[in-house]
Amino acid sequence: MSSSAQTPASTSRYHHPYFTPAELEHLSEKQRGKLSVTQEEKTRQNACSFIDAMSTRIGFPRRTVATAQCLYHRFHLFFPRKDFVYTDVCLAALFVSTKMHDTLKKPRDLLAVAYGIRNPELAARSKHPTGEVDLDTMDPQLVESDRARLLAIERLMLETICFNFTARLPFPYVIKIGRVMKASKKLIKFAWRVAIDCHRTLLPLQYPPHTVALGSLYVAALLSSFELPVEQDEPDSKTSHEIADTLSKRGQWEQKFQSHAEDLEDIAHTVLDLFIQSSQNPSANTSPSTPSSPHPHSSSHRQQLPQILQSPWKPEQLIRLKIAMREKELPRKPPQPMDMQSDLNTALQRSAAAATNYGGKNEGTVRFLFGPPGTETGY
Numbered sequence: 094m095s096s097s098a099q100t101p102a103s104t105s106r107y108h109h110p111y112f113t114p115a116e117l118e119h120l121s122e123k124q125r126g127k128l129s130v131t132q133e134e135k136t137r138q139n140a141c142s143f144i145d146a147m148s149t150r151i152g153f154p155r156r157t158v159a160t161a162q163c164l165y166h167r168f169h170l171f172f173p174r175k176d177f178v179y180t181d182v183c184l185a186a187l188f189v190s191t192k193m194h195d196t197l198k199k200p201r202d203l204l205a206v207a208y209g210i211r212n213p214e215l216a217a218r219s220k221h222p223t224g225e226v227d228l229d230t231m232d233p234q235l236v237e238s239d240r241a242r243l244l245a246i247e248r249l250m251l252e253t254i255c256f257n258f259t260a261r262l263p264f265p266y267v268i269k270i271g272r273v274m275k276a277s278k279k280l281i282k283f284a285w286r287v288a289i290d291c292h293r294t295l296l297p298l299q300y301p302p303h304t305v306a307l308g309s310l311y312v313a314a315l316l317s318s319f320e321l322p323v324e325q326d327e328p329d330s331k332t333s334h335e336i337a338d339t340l341s342k343r344g345q346w347e348q349k350f351q352s353h354a355e356d357l358e359d360i361a362h363t364v365l366d367l368f369i370q371s372s373q374n375p376s377a378n379t380s381p382s383t384p385s386s387p388h389p390h391s392s393s394h395r396q397q398l399p400q401i402l403q404s405p406w407k408p409e410q411l412i413r414l415k416i417a418m419r420e421k422e423l424p425r426k427p428p429q430p431m432d433m434q435s436d437l438n439t440a441l442q443r444s445a446a447a448a449t450n451y452g453g454k455n456e457g458t459v460r461f462l463f464g465p466p467g468t469e470t471g472y
Contacts, residue, residue, distance in 0.1 A: 105460045108255035112170070112298055120170040121295075128174060134370075140165050140179045141293045143210070147187060150206050150225075153196055155289065160260045161190035162292040164250055170298075171253050177246065180211065181239075185246035193258045200240045201228055255461040263288045263297070266306035270350060276310065276336055277326035284313040287364060294363050304352040308360030311340040315361060316406065319414045341421065355423050362418070365411050372408040 112120070125133050141162050148158040164186035165179075184203050191197045208215055208226040215226045228236050267288050271281035288309040291297060296305055317333035324332065339346060343354050 105462055106252070106255055107462045108257045111301065114299065117170070117295055117299060124169050124171070124173045126173055126175045133174065136174060136179055137166070138293060140183050143180055143183050144187060146210050147183070147203070147206055150210070151198065151202075153187075153191070154194070155264065156260070156262055157187070157190050157194045157196045159262055159264075159289070159292045159297075160193055161186040163260075163297050164189055164254070166295055166298055167253050168246075168250050172249060180207065181242055181246055182250075184243050185250050188243060188247055189250050189254075190260075193260050200243050201236070204228065204236060204239055204243070252459075252461070257461075261302045263291070263302040263306035263309065266303045267309055270303070270306055271310055274310070274336055274339070274346075275329065275331045276314075277330040279326045280310070280313055280317060280330075280333055280336070283317065284310040287312045290367060291360070291364060294367060296360055296363055300356060300360065303350060304356055305360065307340065307350055307352050308357045308364070311337065311357045312361050312364045314340065315414060315418075319417070320410065341418075343423070355425060358418065358422060362415060365415055368406060369408050369411045369415075372406060372411060 109116075121133070128136070144158060144161050144165065147153075148161070161183070165182055168182055168186065184200075184207055187203060188198070188200060202225075205221075205225040205228055208228075208231070212226070221227070264285060267284050268281060271284060276284070284306070288306060291305050291309060296308070300308070314333040314337035318337050323334050326332075340357055341354065347353055
């Protein structure tokens, strides 16, 4: 037998910071399995709520929460949902995110909080003020098994980002762009909350953070102006009507902020769909919530868990807004089909093999590259 047959081939994997709509649809459909789109969305929102609950109890800053949610979304572009319990993936996503933002917690610390959230009866017996479960009272084999599973999924998750620990978030851009556009503090704060909810969707995997920030400002301006009288919150600020009108049309702002009006429309429709879902199901766990970001060293030991955001807008009003936007929609370029020969398909094949083998087997040398094909930097 030749040496080439005995030795697995060497391959390269490229980090894709963003995906086209066609790529997202193709990858999501591959990993959705027998789930419907509605069931997939419900699982996604449950996962985001679990990450929020974990982070609020521990006291993680918003950057750690948002990155963990993005990591969860990215993971299930490459690994089937049926092969993993969403809470296990959430814990691994949080663990990786804490490393990326230097808010590190040990796996056992995360498990102690997770047990308390998933099993309220255990949290009720806990003497810890935040409801953490004392792991010494748990079955040691169960705890060790869960810890090993967390670390195994972490390894797979690191492969999905090609060990690129760079994380760029839209929140600083919301403030900076809002000030440049002379938005009021009230509108900027509203846009910040919209940017938080954007991470419950796939938008951060599709658009760079400055575009997500612009989209958040656009949504905030639309919701603050649609079917409402013109009001100026601050003396030298622009009204929500003016900002919404500016961002709904092509103009010099596109070159200034390196974004396109069509992209903001897509972001707005995605966020409005999320809010419509929340308005129609106010008691469901799938609706978005926007908890505050407690300081990691807060003196308050018992943090309030994030509550479901009761949307102040009726579904009919949000649907009317979407219809009004469609009537003035800008012309679109024809959607580009996914290149079936791209390296994403190779990554899918390797991920499918890795998903059934947590421990990992010798699949040859894999070179992880921090950029898309054509770049030189690797790991």
